[in-house]
Amino acid sequence: MMNCLQSWPEPVVRVQSLAASGIQAIPERYIKPPSHRPLSKSDFSLPQEVNIPVIDFQNVFSTDHRLRDEALRCIYSACSEWGFFQVVNHGVSHELMKGVREMWREFFNLPVEVKQEYANSPVTYEGYGSRLGVQKGASLDWSDYFFLHYMPVSLRNQNKWPATPASCREMVAEYSREVVKLGGKLMKAFSMNLGLEEDFLLNSFGGEENVGACLRVNYYPRCPQPDLTLGLSPHSDPGGMTILLPDENVAGLQVRRNDSWVTVKPAPDAFIINIGDQIQVCTSKIASSRPF
Numbered sequence: 001m002m003n004c005l006q007s008w009p010e011p012v013v014r015v016q017s018l019a020a021s022g023i024q025a026i027p028e029r030y031i032k033p034p035s036h037r038p039l040s041k042s043d044f045s046l047p048q049e050v051n052i053p054v055i056d057f058q059n060v061f062s063t064d065h066r067l068r069d070e071a072l073r074c075i076y077s078a079c080s081e082w083g084f085f086q087v088v089n090h091g092v093s094h095e096l097m098k099g100v101r102e103m104w105r106e107f108f109n110l111p112v113e114v115k116q117e118y119a120n121s122p123v124t125y126e127g128y129g130s131r132l133g134v135q136k137g138a139s140l141d142w143s144d145y146f147f148l149h150y151m152p153v154s155l156r157n158q159n160k161w162p163a164t165p166a167s168c169r170e171m172v173a174e175y176s177r178e179v180v181k182l183g184g185k186l187m188k189a190f191s192m193n194l195g196l197e198e199d200f201l202l203n204s205f206g207g208e209e210n211v212g213a214c215l216r217v218n219y220y221p222r223c224p225q226p227d228l229t230l231g232l233s234p235h236s237d238p239g240g241m242t243i244l245l246p247d248e249n250v251a252g253l254q255v256r257r258n259d260s261w262v263t264v265k266p267a268p269d270a271f272i273i274n275i276g277d278q279i280q281v282c283t284s285k286i287a288s289s290r291p292f
Contacts, residue, residue, distance in 0.1 A: 019221035
């Protein structure tokens with residue numbers, strides 16, 4: 001078992017390199033079963049103008065109780081009805097958001113031998129990757145990624161953070177710090193909505209110094225047969241929550257509500273918030289007694 005965890009069961013193929021090779025048909029490993037393939041517009045049962053809620057987050061801590069209560073009510077409704085919402089006016093610099101997108105695009109456009117210096121393994125998944133799991137012959141997603149730990153500090157290994165582009169390590173540190181702050185504020189809002197002390201959920205996840213936080217950057221190369229595969233297979237996020245910075249040019253994220261899939265339309269300069277399995281489980285009983 002230990003030997004299995006030290007390396008991948010097969011040679012790792014970089015999807016970006018595969019896409020750049022000029023192939024006209026994707027390898028069988030990436031073809032999804034018919035029931036898991038992307039849906040066409042005719043398959044959607046909800047009107048296409050439906051979108052996940054967009055919430056003005058600056059009002060959550062407003063001194064105007066009317067604005068604060070309305071913002072909290074919107075968050076509560078979004079969490080209970082969707083499990084997803086977008087936040088604008090969240091306090092993270094728009095320039096930083098733009099800069100970190102551009103920096104990671106620059107990284108993925110580096111020569112493959114440079115990126116290979118950060119190739120990951122199943123031991124921690126930290127670094128440059130193209131697959132998950134050690135099952136031999138597994139169905140693969142049409143994407144590459146970079147994964148790293150940020151919190152707690154004991155797990156942080158900045159040697160695994162790319163040294164190229166030159167701005168990468170500094171920008172990753174600044175971006176992660178700001179997003180962790182936003183996560184703490186969201187935890188406070190969730191706690192307030194549940195009638196708990198503001199720091200209840202944050203403390204449940206380890207407090208400001210020990211909360212877990214990691215960063216995953218997904219890269220989706222062009223695909224010659226996009227109707228046969230997915231960049232990321234359907235899943236739920238196992239952590240507390242995901243704070244997603246979407247590509248401002250491509251609306252690719254879909255969320256499931258009841259029996260329908262909805263394509264998220266990213267709002268300008270917004271983060272997409274996904275309630276993870278852990279928060280769903282630990283708050284479900286508390287939420288059932290909330291008056292909203």
